[in-house]
Amino acid sequence: MSATAATFERLATVERSPGYWSGVIRRLRRDPVAMVALAIIIGLVLMALFSPWIAPADPYRSSMLRRLRPIGTPGFPLGTDELGRDMLSRLIYGARLSLLMGVTPVFIAFFVGSFLGITAGYVGGKVNTVVMRTVDVFFAFPSVLLAIALSGALGAGIFNGLLSLSIVFIPPIARIAESVTTAVRKIDYVEAARASGASSMTIIRVHVLGNVLGPIFVYATGLISVSLILASGLSFLGLGVKPPEPEWGLMLNTLRNAIYVQPWVAALPGLMIFITSISFNLLSDGLRSAMDIKA
Amino acid sequence: MLLYIAKRVLYTLPVALGVSIVCFMLVHIAPGDPLTSVLPPDASAQLQAEMRRLYGFDRPLPVQYGLWLLKTLQGDLGTSIATGRAVAVELWSAMGNTLMLAVLATAIGFVLGCLFGFVAGYFRDSWIDKLASFVSIIGVSVPHYWLGMVLVIIFSVQLNWLPATGAGPGGSADWVWDWAHIRHLILPAVTMSVIPMGIVARTVRALVADILSQEFIVGQRAKGLLDLGVLRHVIKNAAPTALAVMGLQLGYLLGGSILIETVFSWPGTGFLLGQAIFQRDLPLLQGTILVLAMFFVALNLIVDVVQTLLDPRVQRS
Amino acid sequence: MSAAAPLLSVNGLTKHFPLKGGFFGRSTGTVRAVDGISFDVAEGETLGIVGESGCGKSTTARLLVDLIRPDGGEIMLSARRLGVDLPLRDLRRNVQMVFQDSYASLNPRLTMEEAIAFGPTVNGVSTAEATRLAHELLFKVGLEPKRFAGRYPHELSGGQRQRVNIARALAFKPKIVILDEAVSALDKSVEAQVLNLLGDLKRELGLTYIFISHDLNVVRYMSDRVMVMYLGEIAEIGPVDAIYERPSHPYTRALLAAMPSMDPDHLTREAPLAGDPPNPINPPSGCRFHTRCRHAATVCISTPPGLYTLPGERHLVNCHLAIPNSGHPGIEAVTA
Numbered sequence: 001m002s003a004t005a006a007t008f009e010r011l012a013t014v015e016r017s018p019g020y021w022s023g024v025i026r027r028l029r030r031d032p033v034a035m036v037a038l039a040i041i042i043g044l045v046l047m048a049l050f051s052p053w054i055a056p057a058d059p060y061r062s063s064m065l066r067r068l069r070p071i072g073t074p075g076f077p078l079g080t081d082e083l084g085r086d087m088l089s090r091l092i093y094g095a096r097l098s099l100l101m102g103v104t105p106v107f108i109a110f111f112v113g114s115f116l117g118i119t120a121g122y123v124g125g126k127v128n129t130v131v132m133r134t135v136d137v138f139f140a141f142p143s144v145l146l147a148i149a150l151s152g153a154l155g156a157g158i159f160n161g162l163l164s165l166s167i168v169f170i171p172p173i174a175r176i177a178e179s180v181t182t183a184v185r186k187i188d189y190v191e192a193a194r195a196s197g198a199s200s201m202t203i204i205r206v207h208v209l210g211n212v213l214g215p216i217f218v219y220a221t222g223l224i225s226v227s228l229i230l231a232s233g234l235s236f237l238g239l240g241v242k243p244p245e246p247e248w249g250l251m252l253n254t255l256r257n258a259i260y261v262q263p264w265v266a267a268l269p270g271l272m273i274f275i276t277s278i279s280f281n282l283l284s285d286g287l288r289s290a291m292d293i294k295a
Numbered sequence: 296m297l298l299y300i301a302k303r304v305l306y307t308l309p310v311a312l313g314v315s316i317v318c319f320m321l322v323h324i325a326p327g328d329p330l331t332s333v334l335p336p337d338a339s340a341q342l343q344a345e346m347r348r349l350y351g352f353d354r355p356l357p358v359q360y361g362l363w364l365l366k367t368l369q370g371d372l373g374t375s376i377a378t379g380r381a382v383a384v385e386l387w388s389a390m391g392n393t394l395m396l397a398v399l400a401t402a403i404g405f406v407l408g409c410l411f412g413f414v415a416g417y418f419r420d421s422w423i424d425k426l427a428s429f430v431s432i433i434g435v436s437v438p439h440y441w442l443g444m445v446l447v448i449i450f451s452v453q454l455n456w457l458p459a460t461g462a463g464p465g466g467s468a469d470w471v472w473d474w475a476h477i478r479h480l481i482l483p484a485v486t487m488s489v490i491p492m493g494i495v496a497r498t499v500r501a502l503v504a505d506i507l508s509q510e511f512i513v514g515q516r517a518k519g520l521l522d523l524g525v526l527r528h529v530i531k532n533a534a535p536t537a538l539a540v541m542g543l544q545l546g547y548l549l550g551g552s553i554l555i556e557t558v559f560s561w562p563g564t565g566f567l568l569g570q571a572i573f574q575r576d577l578p579l580l581q582g583t584i585l586v587l588a589m590f591f592v593a594l595n596l597i598v599d600v601v602q603t604l605l606d607p608r609v610q611r612s
Numbered sequence: 613m614s615a616a617a618p619l620l621s622v623n624g625l626t627k628h629f630p631l632k633g634g635f636f637g638r639s640t641g642t643v644r645a646v647d648g649i650s651f652d653v654a655e656g657e658t659l660g661i662v663g664e665s666g667c668g669k670s671t672t673a674r675l676l677v678d679l680i681r682p683d684g685g686e687i688m689l690s691a692r693r694l695g696v697d698l699p700l701r702d703l704r705r706n707v708q709m710v711f712q713d714s715y716a717s718l719n720p721r722l723t724m725e726e727a728i729a730f731g732p733t734v735n736g737v738s739t740a741e742a743t744r745l746a747h748e749l750l751f752k753v754g755l756e757p758k759r760f761a762g763r764y765p766h767e768l769s770g771g772q773r774q775r776v777n778i779a780r781a782l783a784f785k786p787k788i789v790i791l792d793e794a795v796s797a798l799d800k801s802v803e804a805q806v807l808n809l810l811g812d813l814k815r816e817l818g819l820t821y822i823f824i825s826h827d828l829n830v831v832r833y834m835s836d837r838v839m840v841m842y843l844g845e846i847a848e849i850g851p852v853d854a855i856y857e858r859p860s861h862p863y864t865r866a867l868l869a870a871m872p873s874m875d876p877d878h879l880t881r882e883a884p885l886a887g888d889p890p891n892p893i894n895p896p897s898g899c900r901f902h903t904r905c906r907h908a909a910t911v912c913i914s915t916p917p918g919l920y921t922l923p924g925e926r927h928l929v930n931c932h933l934a935i936p937n938s939g940h941p942g943i944e945a946v947t948a
Contacts, residue, residue, distance in 0.1 A: 137313030142550030270441025
């Protein structure tokens with residue numbers, strides 16, 4: 001019955017199955033729609049990172065002499081805006097603030113919301129009641145209204161915009177995190193881990209996080225598109241980013257009166273928001289089915 | 296069942312109270328003093344103190360909240376700093392315009408969404424499904440304020456078929472049900488309907504696909520039972536959820552109409568909010584948000600109760 | 613066996629669950645899941661626990677490893693009392709549990725070696741040493757480490773997963789393993805293999821089992837002694853042969869009579885137990901079984917009998933019929 005030590009020492013010879021995440025990545029790579037969406041997103045991120053090298057002109061240099069030129073003007077392939085600034089350069093630079101304002105709040109809300117929801121779900125009892133009832137109150141606002149209420153009260157500015165949007169996305173993420181954690185907590189392997197005498201922190205780290213972060217993450221990626229639209233929407237309303245910074249929502253706002261002169265130039269920033277938002281949505285859908293999570 | 300409804304109503308009260316606290320706090324998280332926007336910059340310290348007392352800003356927060364809540368419950372939402380008129384009066388006319396827009400948009404979105412969703416779910420995994428799913432994903436991904444601009448560019452600027460802004464000819468705000476006014480409603484309503492359309496389509500597609508994959512339906516179809524019977528079954532089972540989604544979407548549109556109302560200069564609550572933000576008119580901001588949020592809370596409650604009545608199996612917690 | 617102190621001794625163990633409901637989650641009653649039970653388990657024996665669902669079998673198991681806090685009673689391990697001179701950590705290291713659902717018992721994100729090594733590592737064993745131990749245990753439960761150590765739960769069959777769960781419990785080098793319906797979900801042929809494995813492991817490692825099941829045949833095969841539970845109480849406890857050959861409690865007799873038999877001489881002729889057990893929220897007065905008992909008399913309705921030790925053997929029964937001068941007029945007098 002006793003086995004030789006050599007049998008157990010050669011760990012390298014153990015056959016290993018690919019882990020869960022490598023399976024997810026493999027399935028995702030077979031999804032052409034998700035791959036195209038991912039390529040677009042990577043392109044947008046690269047555009048934001050390397051704008052100074054990509055953009056043909058200075059996005060801030062205005063000229064009253066060449067205002068609102070049409071698409072295809074020599075030297076200004078996408079025309080110029082109401083202050084004569086190069087549209088192509090402004091759209092390229094716009095990726096920086098638009099992505100920052102759209103993605104950061106979801107990122108922050110992912111951490112804060114997961115922390116609140118997992119804590120509430122794992123600890124249960126009074127902690128759960130306090131956290132979840134507070135979340136319910138914020139959930140009772142339509143997200144657009146809450147974002148506008150908060151940033152309307154706080155006033156314009158990048159920081160206030162980020163803060164408002166983060167607060168908007170914490171409740172939905174906390175809700176998902178709480179329900180997933182409550183479900184996982186009741187499963188036998190968590191009970192077995194408790195019976196092993198492991199501390200709550202260890203159980204959460206080894207047994208809870210690995211099983212709840214995936215679903216929460218997928219849900220959060222689905223919020224990025226909403227966040228992008230909302231963030232640009234805030235700037236569109238004069239909240240959020242302030243002029244003269246290039247940001248797609250703000251550009252859409254300042255070009256609104258130009259629709260009678262150069263309608264298609266005026267519509268370009270919105271197209272960028274649309275492309276970004278739909279790419280994130282398609283990637284999120286692909287990720288969801290690759291991770292086999294029910295909607 | 297009655298107990299569930301009673302519980303659901305009771306549960307709404309603390310949420311509504313919490314919502315009111317958040318709205319109350321909006322004025323207090325604002326940087327600076329809410330009075331600075333009305334007072335001249337060189338106002339004397341005495342005038343400032345007097346105004347502060349007049350508005351009640353000198354008392355402790357919980358007391359201020361209590362007084363504010365009491366006033367609010369009596370229908371007094373305060374006075375607009377910018378116009379000097381009662382917030383409730385400003386809201387009343389705006390609310391009607393927003394409701395009209397949101398209800399119409401929800402109706403359009405619901406009909407189209409059901410259609411797309413049903414076709415997609417019925418012919419699951421066919422090219423029709425892929426197309427319908429793509430349309431619905433566009434619906435939830437498009438920045439609707441931009442879509443509004445594009446529609447204005449096409450139908451007002453290029454084709455000159457429909458007016459671009461306002462709620463009536465010559466900027467009149469009084470609504471009349473005639474073509475001159477209805478023309479103004481078309482573009483904003485269609486723009487707004489895109490969001491509920493996408494979401495309703497997604498929901499209905501999932502519901503229909505799920506119902507059709509149930510064994511007894513597969514059996515009925517195999518037996519060659521007339522599709523009409525299957526159709527009736529699908530509608531009966533999908534309707535409660537689809538209606539609930541529609542109700543919630545109406546709430547989201549009411550609260551989220553600001554962007555579209557800004558694009559079309561539609562004189563509704565969103566437009567009012569925009570003004571309040573632009574002029575830093577905090578009482579107006581606070582009152583509008585409170586009313587819209589309470590509308591949403593009430594709508595949530597109604598949707599839950601109606602859904603429970605239609606389908607007693609569903610009891611959302 | 614009787615001279616030394618029992619390995620595990622349970623005294624007056626009680627767990628009442630408050631029933632949440634009504635407005636604002638006020639308590640509207642209590643479920644008396646486990647109501648003051650006492651029993652001993654000797655070193656090296658297997659105690660079987662049987663009873664209908666809801667009788668408190670699983671709650672008892674969970675109380676023994678402190679997954680739920682008891683409301684009353686004491687647990688003693690090797691004459692050390694939990695909470696006094698027995699730290700919880702020691703109890704948990706010495707008493708391990710295997711659950712019914714082999715899939716739910718394993719974290720889907722951990723490989724088998726990680727799952728088994730988890731317990732030792734949280735108790736201070738180095739990862740390398742714990743992994744080596746995991747491989748050794750996999751071998752011991754009949755799974756070749758080379759093939760199984762790096763696998764995930766969904767790649768294994770139910771029987772293989774339950775072997776891993778046993779290995780995981782053994783990783784603590786426990787004295788007692790509680791098997792809570794551990795083989796109930798398995799196919800009959802697989803069940804037999806796992807039962808044989810459990811027997812081998814017990815002999816090799818000198819284990820003590822608490823074997824919980826609703827399958828009376830399996831309990832008979834595995835157990836040295838059997839405890840019959842009814843509505844949170846012990847109905848009868850005693851050596852396996854005494855319980856199966858000379859059951860003294862009408863409930864035990866009813867359970868045994870309902871057992872499917874392969875023996876043509878002992879065909880099941882009647883269904884002596886009618887209906888479901890009464891609601892444990894408001895258990896019947898007196899003897900809890902009187903509402904379903906064919907021999908119930910007035911005394912059964914008014915007075916709880918209490919455990920009575922039958923003469924001669926370690927056989928205890930909770931029934932007025934067995935107690936001399938209990939006031940019960942006897943079977944003949946009351947049987948319908």
